[in-house]
Amino acid sequence: HYDVVIVGAGHGGAQAAIALRTAKFAGSIAMIGDEPEPPYERPPLSKDYLSGDKPFERILIRPPAFWGERDVVMRLGRRVVRVDPQAHTVTTGDGETIGYGQLIWATGGSPRRLSCPGHDLAGVHGVRTRADVDRMIAELPGVTRVAVIGGGYIGLEAAAVLAKFGKQVTVLEALPRVLARVAGEPLSRFYEAEHRAHGVDVRLGVTVACIEEADGRTCGVTLADGETVPAEMVIVGIGIVPAVEPLLDAGAAGGNGVDVDAQCRTSLADVFAIGDCATHANAFADGARIRLESVQNANDQATVVAKTIAGTPVDYRAVPWFWSNQYDLRLQTVGLSTGYDGIVVRGDMASRSVSLIYLREGRVIALDCVNATRDYVQGRALVLAGAVIDPAQLADTAVPLKEMIA
Numbered sequence: 365h366y367d368v369v370i371v372g373a374g375h376g377g378a379q380a381a382i383a384l385r386t387a388k389f390a391g392s393i394a395m396i397g398d399e400p401e402p403p404y405e406r407p408p409l410s411k412d413y414l415s416g417d418k419p420f421e422r423i424l425i426r427p428p429a430f431w432g433e434r435d436v437v438m439r440l441g442r443r444v445v446r447v448d449p450q451a452h453t454v455t456t457g458d459g460e461t462i463g464y465g466q467l468i469w470a471t472g473g474s475p476r477r478l479s480c481p482g483h484d485l486a487g488v489h490g491v492r493t494r495a496d497v498d499r500m501i502a503e504l505p506g507v508t509r510v511a512v513i514g515g516g517y518i519g520l521e522a523a524a525v526l527a528k529f530g531k532q533v534t535v536l537e538a539l540p541r542v543l544a545r546v547a548g549e550p551l552s553r554f555y556e557a558e559h560r561a562h563g564v565d566v567r568l569g570v571t572v573a574c575i576e577e578a579d580g581r582t583c584g585v586t587l588a589d590g591e592t593v594p595a596e597m598v599i600v601g602i603g604i605v606p607a608v609e610p611l612l613d614a615g616a617a618g619g620n621g622v623d624v625d626a627q628c629r630t631s632l633a634d635v636f637a638i639g640d641c642a643t644h645a646n647a648f649a650d651g652a653r654i655r656l657e658s659v660q661n662a663n664d665q666a667t668v669v670a671k672t673i674a675g676t677p678v679d680y681r682a683v684p685w686f687w688s689n690q691y692d693l694r695l696q697t698v699g700l701s702t703g704y705d706g707i708v709v710r711g712d713m714a715s716r717s718v719s720l721i722y723l724r725e726g727r728v729i730a731l732d733c734v735n736a737t738r739d740y741v742q743g744r745a746l747v748l749a750g751a752v753i754d755p756a757q758l759a760d761t762a763v764p765l766k767e768m769i770a
């Protein structure tokens with residue numbers, strides 16, 4: 365039995381343990397994670413870890429000795445398969461039952477799989493764990509052509525790294541533009557042009573029919589119109605399925621994720637959920653109930669839970685932020701652009717340093733800043749204030765954003 369059991373040793377789980385000790389929580393803490401590694405940063409998996417620029421040791425969230433020093437018991441390589449909310453216990457796949465005072469569910473999700481024939485062939489990869497990327501890296505020497513299914517951030521980042529490696533990369537996106545769910549059209553068009561300039565074949569509005577096989581491995585992706593795109597490696601970046609089954613089976617409210625309140629409590633007593641798997645009402649999405657898949661959200665929700673458990677409850681109200689690195693482009697976003705009804709382009713796309721400012725009913729709700737860190741930093745205050753500023757002024761790069769609000 366532990367006072368706090370954390371399930372999931374990723375970003376949210378690690379930060380929950382760190383924040384509990386920072387808040388002077390003196391009770392016992394155990395962290396159960398199904399990956400063999402201690403908590404590591406996931407964003408580099410499609411960036412500097414895939415490219416080889418950062419070895420694994422440099423993406424650990426804390427050095428391995430840290431957890432013991434903070435009296436956090438690590439149970440790695442074990443998956444929690446059952447939660448008994450009455451008995452206050454969790455059970456792992458290898459049959460161990462562990463009691464909890466409070467449970468923090470921080471399990472993220474697993475990559476959504478294709479449902480078409482060939483989806484599980486060798487050479488078809490999701491990108492979620494170190495093991496996924498190590499498998500890709502091991503196969504790369506035998507690969508000349510890569511098909512990336514899904515033009516979201518993870519797919520595009522992987523495409524950028526593999527194009528730099530000299531692979532022939534094709535991006536297959538079902539919607540009429542890349543990044544369609546997360547960004548405005550000018551940003552989509554900008555990234556499509558960048559990838560094409562680096563030799564990536566970006567195909568829009570295409571549907572995957574099946575993955576082709578040769579000698580037990582993938583050899584291509586066949587589209588609905590019958591065309592086959594040859595590929596010895598297929599990367600699937602089409603979102604995640606939140607890992608909440610044991611919680612929902614135990615009766616927690618939810619569906620696509622587990623529902624939490626402002627302090628990240630689930631509907632089960634003494635059970636919290638944080639990070640990618642937690643469906644919450646987000647103040648920056650007009651109160652809509654969403655899941656956010658970002659390091660910011662996992663860390664900030666972890667801190668909210670730690671404070672609540674340590675006896676100083678706070679509500680979750682953090683400003684969303686996110687980043688993506690592709691080629692020499694550093695995208696930084698703040699706020700949530702969902703539901704925008706206007707976009708101001710600040711700067712010149714051709715200069716490769718530009719910010720998109722998203723408006724809803726005249727208010728600034730989000731910024732996507734490409735190689736424009738100053739706008740990103742200063743734009744945060746505009747998002748927090750929901751500032752109403754004349755679009756012509758927002759577009760004027762001669763005036764710093766910070767001078768636009770009192």
Ligand code: FAD
Binds near residue numbers: 398493639662
């Ligand atoms: P995770 O970090 O995924 O941790 C969950 C852990 O729980 C995993 O180890 C999982 O295996 C484990 N687990 C699941 N079920 C169980 C179970 N039943 N029992 C035990 N353990 C379990 N975000 C950004 O902000 N910026 C970026 O640039 C960015 N890039 C990304 C690139 C990639 C390739 C990926 C995959 C993600 C990226 N993200 C990025 C998203 C970010 O990594 C996630 O939002 C973040 O990791 C969420 O933290 P989490 O704790 O909710 O989940």
